[in-house]
Amino acid sequence: MNPSASTAPTLKAVDHYIGGQRLPSSGAAGTTLNSPVDGKPLGLLHPASTAELDQTVAAAQKAFLEWRATPVKERVQPLFRFKQLVEDNIAELSQLVTAENGKTPAESEAGIRKGLEVVEYATSLPQLITGELLEVSSGVDCYTRSYPLGVTAGITPFNFPAMVPFWMFPLAIATGNSFILKPSDQVPFTPLRLAELLSQAGLPAGVFNVLQGGRETVEALLDHRGIAAAAFVGSTPVARTVYARGTAAGKRMLALGGAKNHLVVMPDADPEVTARNVVSSAMGCAGQRCMAASVLLAVGNCDHIIEAIINVARGIRLGQDMGAIINPKARDRIVGYIDRAAAGSTKVLLDGRGAKVAGKEGGNYVGPTIIDGVVPGQEWACDEIFGPVLSILRVKALDEALAIENASPFGNAAAIYTSDGGTAAYFEARANAGMVGINIGVPVPREPFAFGGWNESRFGIGDITGRDGLAFWTKTRKVTKKWSAASAKNWMS
Numbered sequence: 001m002n003p004s005a006s007t008a009p010t011l012k013a014v015d016h017y018i019g020g021q022r023l024p025s026s027g028a029a030g031t032t033l034n035s036p037v038d039g040k041p042l043g044l045l046h047p048a049s050t051a052e053l054d055q056t057v058a059a060a061q062k063a064f065l066e067w068r069a070t071p072v073k074e075r076v077q078p079l080f081r082f083k084q085l086v087e088d089n090i091a092e093l094s095q096l097v098t099a100e101n102g103k104t105p106a107e108s109e110a111g112i113r114k115g116l117e118v119v120e121y122a123t124s125l126p127q128l129i130t131g132e133l134l135e136v137s138s139g140v141d142c143y144t145r146s147y148p149l150g151v152t153a154g155i156t157p158f159n160f161p162a163m164v165p166f167w168m169f170p171l172a173i174a175t176g177n178s179f180i181l182k183p184s185d186q187v188p189f190t191p192l193r194l195a196e197l198l199s200q201a202g203l204p205a206g207v208f209n210v211l212q213g214g215r216e217t218v219e220a221l222l223d224h225r226g227i228a229a230a231a232f233v234g235s236t237p238v239a240r241t242v243y244a245r246g247t248a249a250g251k252r253m254l255a256l257g258g259a260k261n262h263l264v265v266m267p268d269a270d271p272e273v274t275a276r277n278v279v280s281s282a283m284g285c286a287g288q289r290c291m292a293a294s295v296l297l298a299v300g301n302c303d304h305i306i307e308a309i310i311n312v313a314r315g316i317r318l319g320q321d322m323g324a325i326i327n328p329k330a331r332d333r334i335v336g337y338i339d340r341a342a343a344g345s346t347k348v349l350l351d352g353r354g355a356k357v358a359g360k361e362g363g364n365y366v367g368p369t370i371i372d373g374v375v376p377g378q379e380w381a382c383d384e385i386f387g388p389v390l391s392i393l394r395v396k397a398l399d400e401a402l403a404i405e406n407a408s409p410f411g412n413a414a415a416i417y418t419s420d421g422g423t424a425a426y427f428e429a430r431a432n433a434g435m436v437g438i439n440i441g442v443p444v445p446r447e448p449f450a451f452g453g454w455n456e457s458r459f460g461i462g463d464i465t466g467r468d469g470l471a472f473w474t475k476t477r478k479v480t481k482k483w484s485a486a487s488a489k490n491w492m493s
């Protein structure tokens, strides 16, 4: 999506979804959104006005009062129906994700299906939220009850228009909160369709709302006194400031940030499997994934594996196996990294610059790129390039690879390829990342194992899904109870 300033009169403004209906935005001047696939205009995005934000919070507050009093077994029923509706409409939803984000339809569908795992988890809430009870002394019970927080919010990035919102709203609403999603201003369409499907599934109006906008809308949401908590997923600099601003305003906050994931290849790794996996990790979604492996640490002599990696990457058909970059600015930024690599002492083994897709000349494309001879501290080793660019660093020993991985300020994912269990265990124990892969290049945990990184890939406590997700969207009351037996005597014969 290309947010370039425009006032094209023929383009339709992107709606908000407030209190159970689509409402046209009346906010400030709009920006034109162009499809990354072919550059064709999709709509005009107006950031929410202050009045629209207040209207959304009021609708969510009103809905919350009834929703929180709805028993949990009833609250999860719309989510069962919603899951089925998403599956029934998955082709349409995937096309929508592809049109606004640029990834391939297969990648779009995979992201939606992964997101549905969180819906499944949320539907089991009655089994998960039963509380605890202990007789702490004779005749005295302590027990817990969970309560929702109130009106909550989610702020999401461009790279997974459905999956990342799915990390948030199913748990937030199943636990009894109402929710305002502020999607990326580059991909505002998919969440609107999700809102319609939630309504169709029977979710009461105002429990799920979508408010469009960019930075100003985020800041207004974070400052709004009517919102109790917010989850954020996006780049590290923004995650850091969003977390600080939200907590300063008294909100419960969790902010997931960016990444620079390292993938260690040992000489004993299976060359074919490793090559396919490394390429899929680095080039999938055109490298625009927080779980993408973007640094390959080749230990010892891995020439045969690197050769296999180049061959697999060379076979990628742009426009079919690999999609587009989100906007021309992001594409030019990625190309800048390759330009500088080509001009320096590093070797560009595979060069994706100037890539075009026939019939889609207006799209934003970069082909698979592999840069060899990178050394620690260089920009290709440190920066989140967020494109289909794999940087190779050659090291002599596993400890040297670990030292480089451990020094990264990020900590989302790290992976190793080896055929030796002891080597894998050594790596697993020492990698400085929240999600570790062993012979798996994109180690996204399947639910109920939760998603979440460490270090500067996350600000706040806990993971965003799984049990930590439930804890994030709820508060717990501890009750200590004692009844006197005296009154019972009145009823004794």
Ligand code: NAD
Residues within 6 Å of the ligand: 155, 156, 157, 158, 159, 160, 164, 182, 183, 184, 185, 213, 214, 215, 216, 218, 219, 233, 234, 235, 236, 238, 239, 242, 256, 257, 258, 259, 289, 290, 384, 386, 412, 453, 457
């Ligand atoms: P981004 O940080 O630019 O934007 C994220 C959200 O914040 C969007 O809704 C955007 O409108 C808003 N925003 C942008 N600038 C802002 C500002 N200055 N103040 C307040 N809000 C602002 O991220 P992006 O480019 O949309 O997404 C890519 C980034 O997200 C990458 O860094 C990627 O690694 C990261 N990401 C992380 C995870 C994870 O789980 N850790 C998952 C997906 C994406």
